[in-house]
Amino acid sequence: MKLILTNEVTGLGAPGDVVEVKDGYGRNYLIPRGYAILWSRGAEKQIESLRKAREAREIRDLGTAQEVAQRLGSLKVTLKTRAGQGGRLFGSITSGDIAEAVKAAGGPELDRRRIEIGNPIKSVGSHQIAVRLHPEVSAKVDVEVVGA
Template sequence: MAKLILTHEVTGLGAPGDVVEVKDGYARNYLVPRSLATPWTKGAEKEITAIRKARKAREIESLEGAQAVRDSLQSKPVVVTAKAGESGRLFGAITTAEIADAVKANGAQTVDKRKIEIGQPIKATGEYKVQVRLHAEVSATVTVKVVAA
């Protein structure tokens, strides 16, 4: 088993700053090469506190605040414009950064692109549902309308 410090959020494993133990192969072949985690050392305590402090500044503090943001996000669809062919197929795919920018342009609170989870790649015009993790216990289902530019 390898002991690691997560530097990014990994679904099902933990949040940045968490110390986790995973199997050696998972650490060596997935987490460390993708810079999602760093090996744990005794001197890494300062790094852990810095990561936790940055995460706390980005998070929505209270559960009630997260629920209010969830209600505002779910109340109206987010419109994303993209170049598309005649059949409605996009040139490329919609990214989480584009969805985060559209949410911000829609007048809602700024959402971190790393908190947006897209089930299937969005490669055509239409309506899609995406999950946005706002708090440890609160997530919102946002309707994303993709229209041709």
């Protein structure tokens, strides 16, 4: 099945990429969740607009990505959220929360889809988060979660 990705899918591609996947994966997972649309000749125009939007968001080159990675590595990010007894949070910290906290701490504006949280953050304390800045560069961000 030939599809056009509308969102970034880890291990498959970025928005605007034309990919060939198995029928069941495309029909049962990618299309219903809005990650992809069926490929057609009329969709070629959509591919072009998606690529332009991706290029505007994407970090241009490897050198810039490494500079941003260094800035993120030295950044101290603190998130204040409601917590109960024993340090358990009411809910969990999302990638959108982390992107806002990085920006508030004076860091660069990050796309929440590029932030990879290994295990859900459901307790106060220090956590390390990975951010994919470029296909060859990823940065680690130390996030301190504080109960309010």
